[in-house]
Amino acid sequence: MSDPIAARPAQDRAGIRVICNDHSGRNSREAEAIDLAMKVLGPQAELCHVKGSDITETARAAVRDGYATVVAAGGDGTIMAVASALNGTDCTLGMLPLGTFNFFARGYDIPEDPEGAARVIAAGHAQTIDLGAVNGRLFLNNASIGVYPAILKERETVYRRWGRRRIAAHWSVLKTFWRFRRPLKVEIEVEGQRRRFRTPLVFAARSAFQLEHFGLQGADCIRDGGFSVFVTPDVGRLGLLSDALRLAVKQMRLGEDFELICADRLVIHTKRKRQLVACDGEKFLMDGPLEFTMVRDAFRIFTPPPGDEAAA
Incomplete structure (x- = not known):
C-alpha cells in the first residue's frame, strides 16, 4: 500500500x-x-x-x-x-x-x-x-532469527572497541558461536505444509551476491523472485564454530551444514510470542508468527x- x-x-x-x-x-x-x-x-x-x-x-x-x-x-x-x-x-x-x-x-x-x-x-x-x-518490515539482504541477532549484539561491542572493520565483524561471529547455548524450536510453514526444526539459526536471504560471496547455494531461488531460507542443524558450540570456519573458506555443505528451502512466502512459528529478528544488521522485536512475503x-x-x- x-x-x-x-x-x-x-x-x-x-x-x-x-x-x-x-x-x-x-x-x-x-x-x-x-x-x-x-x-x-x-x-x-x-x-x-x-x-x-x-x-x-x-x-x-x-x-x-x-x-x-x-x-x-x-x-x-x-x-x-x-x-x-x-x-x-x-x-x-x-x-x-x-x-x-x-x-x-x-x-x-x-x-x-x-x-x-x-x-x-x-x-x-x-x-x-x-x-x-517480514511482518511487513522491509529488508534488503537478509532477515534471521536465532544466533545472528546475538552476533549483532556482540558486534556492537567489538565495534566500539576496535572500530568498524570486517575483521572485527568476523571476530564477533566466532565469539558469539562459542557462547551460544539456546537453539530454537520452530515450525516453518510453506504452501500449507509445516516442518519442525530444532535449530540455532533460520536465515532468509534475498541477496544473490551475498550468497555467492560466501560460496552458498540458493542464488537461483532469489533470481526467481523468492527467498533462500537456510536452516542449520543443532550441532552445539563446536559445530557452530566449525560452520563459521567452513563459511569463511566457502565450504558449507548442503544437507550437512544446512538445509535450504526456496519459497516466495513462508511463515515461521515459534514458541515465544515475541521474537528478536535481525534485518540487514539491525535488530527488531516482533510478534509471532513471522510471515515472510515478497514486496513486488x-x-x-x-x-x-x-x-x-x-x-x-
Whole structure:
C-alpha cells in the first residue's frame, strides 16, 4: 500500500536529498569522499547528517518536501531505513555505500567509493526492484532469527572497541558461536505444509551476491523472485564454530551444514510470542508468527547502465 506522503506526482518532484548516517563509515577519509560525491551530484543535492534513529523520518520528510531522489549514505542498515520510507512512493533511491560489507550496493554493481557511486546517480539510470519483508518490515539482504541477532549484539561491542572493520565483524561471529547455548524450536510453514526444526539459526536471504560471496547455494531461488531460507542443524558450540570456519573458506555443505528451502512466502512459528529478528544488521522485536512475503516493485534504485564501466 502506498504511503499518503507519496501523493505528489513524479513530474512535480525535483532535487536530491542525501541522508548521511553519522554512525556509518570506517575512517575519517570518508568525510572527504562524501564532499567529492556532493560535487558530482551538483547544486541540486542537499546533504543532511542524521543519527541512526532519525534516518527513516528524515527520508519521509524528503518525500513530503518533493525531492525526486533520496540518497542513503551509509551501510546496508542505513539503506534499509531509507528504503522503508520510499516503499510505494515515486521517489528514486540512490546509494553512497559506507558500511562494513555493503552487500546490497555491491549486488547492483554500485562502487564502494562514494564519488564513484555518485556518478551512478548522476547518470540517471534506474530500475524497479522487489524486496523481502517480514511482518511487513522491509529488508534488503537478509532477515534471521536465532544466533545472528546475538552476533549483532556482540558486534556492537567489538565495534566500539576496535572500530568498524570486517575483521572485527568476523571476530564477533566466532565469539558469539562459542557462547551460544539456546537453539530454537520452530515450525516453518510453506504452501500449507509445516516442518519442525530444532535449530540455532533460520536465515532468509534475498541477496544473490551475498550468497555467492560466501560460496552458498540458493542464488537461483532469489533470481526467481523468492527467498533462500537456510536452516542449520543443532550441532552445539563446536559445530557452530566449525560452520563459521567452513563459511569463511566457502565450504558449507548442503544437507550437512544446512538445509535450504526456496519459497516466495513462508511463515515461521515459534514458541515465544515475541521474537528478536535481525534485518540487514539491525535488530527488531516482533510478534509471532513471522510471515515472510515478497514486496513486488517496491521502488526504483539508481544502478549503472548495462555495459557501463564509467562508474567502476
